Amino acid sequence: MQAHEIMNTQVIKVKEQDTVRSVIEKFIEHRISGLPVVNDRNEIVGYISDGDILRYIGKHEDRVVDAFYYTFVINGDDDDFEERARRLLDISVLKIAKRKVFTVQWNEEMENIAASLGKKQIKKLPVERNGVLVGIISRGDVIRNSFKTFL
Numbered sequence: 620m621q622a623h624e625i626m627n628t629q630v631i632k633v634k635e636q637d638t639v640r641s642v643i644e645k646f647i648e649h650r651i652s653g654l655p656v657v658n659d660r661n662e663i664v665g666y667i668s669d670g671d672i673l674r675y676i677g678k679h680e681d682r683v684v685d686a687f688y689y690t691f692v693i694n695g696d697d698d699d700f701e702e703r704a705r706r707l708l709d710i711s712v713l714k715i716a717k718r719k720v721f722t723v724q725w726n727e728e729m730e731n732i733a734a735s736l737g738k739k740q741i742k743k744l745p746v747e748r749n750g751v752l753v754g755i756i757s758r759g760d761v762i763r764n765s766f767k768t769f770l
Contacts, residue, residue: 626753667716
């Protein structure tokens with residue numbers, strides 16, 4: 620079985636110019652915990668999860684090291700929790716989204732998808748075809764499709 624046979628084609632996503640506010644609104648509305656970030660050509664440029672948001676609103680310090688942006692957790696942040704949460708809403712999604720995104724190709728075999736989800740300890744994999752987002756596969760999709768003939 621290949622990715623295109625089990626993927627969800629109704630992908631909820633955000634654009635690279637969106638703010639974290641739109642991400643959180645989609646998380647709440649659709650009861651999800653992660654979204655691909657795409658550009659105007661529907662190419663995947665990032666992935667944002669509830670973990671990225673939690674890391675930001677936890678105590679942290681932002682630093683630029685060798686032209687890379689890092690967020691470090693620290694204990695002495697003077698801003699309170701509510702202020703960090705409020706400030707986060709208007710930040711660009713790409714400021715906290717992961718830029719290195721694990722994806723699968725639309726014709727990838729199920730056993731490789733299962734291995735990737737397990738090995739990388741991620742919940743969802745965006746599916747690409749010719750560099751464009753065409754679907755998403757979750758752990759649940761793999762489990763349901765792997766065992767439906769046995770149960």
